[in-house]
Amino acid sequence: MGPAAPCYPCPMFWKLVLTAAVILGAFLVIRARLNRAEEVALPRRERRPTLSRGLARALAYVLIGLSLGGTGLYLVHAWDRGREVLRVQVVNANTGLITDYQARRRDIEGRGFRTLEGQVIRLADVERMILTPPDAERRP
Numbered sequence: 505m506g507p508a509a510p511c512y513p514c515p516m517f518w519k520l521v522l523t524a525a526v527i528l529g530a531f532l533v534i535r536a537r538l539n540r541a542e543e544v545a546l547p548r549r550e551r552r553p554t555l556s557r558g559l560a561r562a563l564a565y566v567l568i569g570l571s572l573g574g575t576g577l578y579l580v581h582a583w584d585r586g587r588e589v590l591r592v593q594v595v596n597a598n599t600g601l602i603t604d605y606q607a608r609r610r611d612i613e614g615r616g617f618r619t620l621e622g623q624v625i626r627l628a629d630v631e632r633m634i635l636t637p638p639d640a641e642r643r644p
Contacts (some may be wrong), residue, residue: 586610592617593634594627606638 555563592605592612605625611618612635616626627633 589620589638591636591638592619592625593636594625595632595634596628597630597632 586609588609589606590609590612592607594603594605595601605617605619605623607617607619612633615633616624617633618624
């Protein structure tokens, strides 16, 4: 697993850009509708707001905070899970020979992985990979 290949385009980045664009678009549409509604609205004393401006703003901040908090938790969880060390067993289907390695979850992809020592392993067509937590009981 040499250096990470550049990501053109990075799918997660474009998902974030799309989400931000949708939020910005919704904000602009709602703001334009409110401005138009105020121009045509009844006199101020006869209007009854369904939600006070302060409460709506507080609710918006709470929703933004929850969204950012959830995104942060997701990113921290994904980062932490990628750092998890796994026991990798390479089994040769022809001979039954089992070779043990340890690798981080983020360094395992497809039919290859990088060990904790930095050794790059590629599996042959007759080899299979078994992933287990390093502290799992070893079977004879």
